[in-house]
Amino acid sequence: MKTASPFLELENGPRVNVTLDGMALSLPRGANLAAALLAAGVGVFRRTPVSNAPRGPFCMMGACFDCLIEIDGTTRQACMIEVTDGLEIKRPHRDEALA
Amino acid sequence: MTRSDLVVIGAGPAGMAAAAQAAELGLSVIVLDEQPRAGGQIYRDVDRVAPLRGDMLGADYTHGATLTAGLQHGAITHVNGAVVWAIEDQFRISYTVNGRGAQIDADRLLLATGALERPMPLPGWTLPGVMTAGAGQILLKQSGVLARNAVLVGSGPLLYLIAAQMVRAGTPPKAMIETQSRSDIAGTARHLGGALRGWRYLVKGLKMLASITRVGVPRHTGATDIAIEGTDKAQAVTFKRNGRSHRIACDTVFLHHGVVPNTQAARSLNIAHTWDAAQRCFIPQLDSWGQSDKSGVFIAGDGAGIGGARAAEFAGTIAALQIAFEAQRLTREDRDRRAAAPRAKLAHELAVRPFLDAAYPPYAQALLPHDATIICRCEEITAGDIRSYAGLGCIGPNQTKAFGRAGMGPCQGRYCGLGVTAILVDATGQTPDETGYYRIRPPLKPVTLGELAGMDISAPDAAE
Numbered sequence: 187m188k189t190a191s192p193f194l195e196l197e198n199g200p201r202v203n204v205t206l207d208g209m210a211l212s213l214p215r216g217a218n219l220a221a222a223l224l225a226a227g228v229g230v231f232r233r234t235p236v237s238n239a240p241r242g243p244f245c246m247m248g249a250c251f252d253c254l255i256e257i258d259g260t261t262r263q264a265c266m267i268e269v270t271d272g273l274e275i276k277r278p279h280r281d282e283a284l285a
Numbered sequence: 286m287t288r289s290d291l292v293v294i295g296a297g298p299a300g301m302a303a304a305a306q307a308a309e310l311g312l313s314v315i316v317l318d319e320q321p322r323a324g325g326q327i328y329r330d331v332d333r334v335a336p337l338r339g340d341m342l343g344a345d346y347t348h349g350a351t352l353t354a355g356l357q358h359g360a361i362t363h364v365n366g367a368v369v370w371a372i373e374d375q376f377r378i379s380y381t382v383n384g385r386g387a388q389i390d391a392d393r394l395l396l397a398t399g400a401l402e403r404p405m406p407l408p409g410w411t412l413p414g415v416m417t418a419g420a421g422q423i424l425l426k427q428s429g430v431l432a433r434n435a436v437l438v439g440s441g442p443l444l445y446l447i448a449a450q451m452v453r454a455g456t457p458p459k460a461m462i463e464t465q466s467r468s469d470i471a472g473t474a475r476h477l478g479g480a481l482r483g484w485r486y487l488v489k490g491l492k493m494l495a496s497i498t499r500v501g502v503p504r505h506t507g508a509t510d511i512a513i514e515g516t517d518k519a520q521a522v523t524f525k526r527n528g529r530s531h532r533i534a535c536d537t538v539f540l541h542h543g544v545v546p547n548t549q550a551a552r553s554l555n556i557a558h559t560w561d562a563a564q565r566c567f568i569p570q571l572d573s574w575g576q577s578d579k580s581g582v583f584i585a586g587d588g589a590g591i592g593g594a595r596a597a598e599f600a601g602t603i604a605a606l607q608i609a610f611e612a613q614r615l616t617r618e619d620r621d622r623r624a625a626a627p628r629a630k631l632a633h634e635l636a637v638r639p640f641l642d643a644a645y646p647p648y649a650q651a652l653l654p655h656d657a658t659i660i661c662r663c664e665e666i667t668a669g670d671i672r673s674y675a676g677l678g679c680i681g682p683n684q685t686k687a688f689g690r691a692g693m694g695p696c697q698g699r700y701c702g703l704g705v706t707a708i709l710v711d712a713t714g715q716t717p718d719e720t721g722y723y724r725i726r727p728p729l730k731p732v733t734l735g736e737l738a739g740m741d742i743s744a745p746d747a748a749e
């Protein structure tokens with residue numbers, strides 16, 4: 187999962203610890219969660235209920251709902267959330283194939 | 286229940302300018318925006334970001350700080366992170382903030398909900414790694430996150446702006462795959478007069494293009510048959526140009542072929558919309574003050590038809606003047622006198638639009654995609670599915686929705702609505718107005734039970 191990210195981060199602020207499907211990740215505090223996950227090398231955010239197809243952020247403005255992730259059992263748009271310490275993030279409809 | 290003279294939905298240039306003008310004329314204003322900070326799409330997060338990356342983003346971006354400053358008025362309450370999901374008559378607005386539902390009442394309403402990027406369905410567009418170009422720009426602007434190995438695909442001024450910003454950020458795109466052709470440019474001659482009135486935009490455009498080509502970014506214009514390859518993520522873009530096939534490997538694909546009004550809130554109020562042939566989208570029917578066919582509901586900015594950020598700002602001011610006039614804070618003469626300058630500036634801003642619309646038309650093959658291409662991202666309905674529903678007798682999007690769920694997912698048709706209408710127009714021979722658009726019903730965005738349970742409707746004021 188720690189593949190080299192296709193994204194480069196310019197800002198270099200304090201980071202906090204979160205988990206993604208139980209794995210520890212360190213993300214910039216207060217950053218946009220979808221942006222921070224992309225920068226951390228996470229490309230697939232969920233799989234679709236219809237065909238199990240992989241999806242990741244598409245619009246970054248709260249309109250497409252492709253960035254859905256689960257936080258505390260609630261499905262939310264990662265691009266509309268800020269990173270806070272201790273977030274426990276799950277990827278909906280995850281299966282073994284998830285990279 | 287808190288009641289204000291005016292509720293503005295959207296804190297982009299239109300909403301911010303309107304709020305400032307209305308407050309100056311003595312109205313109480315509440316501004317709701319789902320983003321964590323003011324700015325809208327163009328000036329996203331400008332107060333925090335301008336000192337960090339203002340140089341990279343340019344003066345057109347940092348201008349936004351003059352508008353966010355206008356929100357610092359005692360009569361304006363700006364609620365950040367407020368997702369509006371229902372608007373009921375005369376006017377009760379329901380929204381969620383910090384996971385809790387809330388409601389407020391308003392005498393008048395200004396919808397300043399801006400634009401969405403025109404959906405660009407092509408093979409592979411649902412793969413992770415494929416995003417809108419605006420999304421790429423948001424990553425850069427708001428988060429300082431840059432795509433190292435990206436290809437830009439599509440057409441339009443915003444595509445060049447984003448490419449130029451990527452160049453300045455030190456991560457130029459690997460290539461530009463452009464869908465406009467020489468004949469599109471040739472067809473713009475009759476709009477050149479207007480374009481020359483907006484010559485500053487043309488000069489800016491040429492400078493952007495120069496900055497992109499100077500660093501050696503290849504531009505492939507007149508591209509067709511564009512597809513994205515990959516299994517679990519985007520790996521390459523393939524396309525044809527002058528009869529030859531090309532393939533460019535990449536990690537990220539940014540798609541863009543223009544922006545269209547975000548009409549969800551207006552449609553939920555049953556405001557009449559008509560098809561705009563030049564902009565190829567539906568726009569709400571408004572008078573010259575931005576007043577809709579529903580008394581008390583105004584619309585300004587790109588949500589009223591694409592005019593760009595400065596046009597949005599002037600339209601916001603103009604709407605606020607009429608709102609203040611209706612609320613008897615302003616005489617008719619005063620209103621007209623104050624409206625003269627923003628009206629002149631608005632006309633000037635709009636002069637360049639017909640040229641831009643003609644020079645950078647949407648990518649034809651994404652307006653009428655191949656049968657196998659997914660058109661509804663949420664429900665994974667293909668263009669062929671929609672055509673087969675048309676074959677079964679469906680003549681409008683609400684019928685195809687009932688047949689095949691296209692438009693029933695969480696995005697509520699934001700990224701398939703125009704496509705479904707276009708396919709049905711093509712299949713039935715009806716006009717876009719006859720074909721129509723999805724009926725939009727609240728909630729505009731999904732609401733959880735927890736948000737409803739925590740609903741804050743307790744704060745009645747003296748008026749109740």
Ligand SMILES: Cc1cc2nc3c(=O)[nH]c(=O)nc-3n(C[C@H](O)[C@H](O)[C@H](O)COP(=O)(O)OP(=O)(O)OC[C@H]3O[C@@H](n4cnc5c(N)ncnc54)[C@H](O)[C@@H]3O)c2cc1C
Nearest residue numbers: 295297298299319325326327369398399419586587593594
């Ligand atoms: C992704 C993107 C990037 C763009 N970048 C540029 C650029 O760099 N330069 C440029 O000239 N033009 C850009 N544009 C075009 C640009 O949107 C406009 O010209 C300008 O921002 C329009 O201003 P506006 O006030 O009409 O709307 P916007 O600036 O779009 O503001 C609308 C606001 O409404 C809010 N909103 C919408 N629905 C709801 C709801 N239900 N509840 C709460 N809030 C809501 C949104 O969060 C947003 O902040 C961009 C467009 C998009 C879509």
Ligand code: FES
Nearest residue numbers: 246250251253265
């Ligand atoms: S990326 Fe589209 S809603 Fe988050």
